[in-house]
Amino acid sequence: MTDDRDTGPFFAAAREGRLDYCACEPCGRGIHPPAAYCxxxxxxxxxxxxxxxxxxxxxxxxxxxxxxxxxAPYTVVLVELADQPDVRLVGHMAGLARIEVGEEMEVFFQDAGEGVVLPQWRPSGAKIS
Incomplete structure (x- = not known):
């Protein structure tokens, strides 16, 4: 999964603490899941x-x-990127999160073991406990 031709760059960036997404320059769209061609x-x-x-x-x-x-219980969140609204990423929030549609979120990176790092989401300004 993490070294796949299309998604490998996404997971490699996450291991380096970056949130990368696939985009098409000519039409300006974000592409997720990533693909070589728009x-x-x-x-x-x-x-x-x-x-x-x-x-x-x-x-x-x-x-x-x-x-x-x-x-369980946990919250699954779908976050629309501020830079590219065409791209929406899923995240896992432990427990029942008190969030609302439209609430601002920020990414953080969670080590899932075996060399896999996953981008996750939290409300902007929140601290990880």
Whole structure:
């Protein structure tokens, strides 16, 4: 997963503490999931570094543990990047987060083990405990 042709650069950037996204220069769109060619105009895509800011596009609460790695309850958040509203990224927030659609978020990077680092989200200005 982390060294795949299309998503490898995303995970490599996360390991370095950057939030990179795939974009198409000719049509100006962000592409997620990443792809070598733009699905809108067919041109080759490239990688850009995001500011790490966004806003909550949607969220949901999970009350039943499906995977032991993610004990319930937790909140799944979909964040629209401030730099590129075409790109929306999913994150995991432990517990039942008190967030609202439109709330400003910032990225932080979570070591998931085995060389995998995942971008996650928290309300802007929040501290990690």
């Amino acid at each position: 699905p809108h105009c067919g041109e080759r895509t490239s990688w850009k570094t995001a500011s790490g800011r966004g806003k909550v596009y949607a969220f949901g609460e999970v009350h039943h543990t499906v995977n032991a790695a993610f004990p």
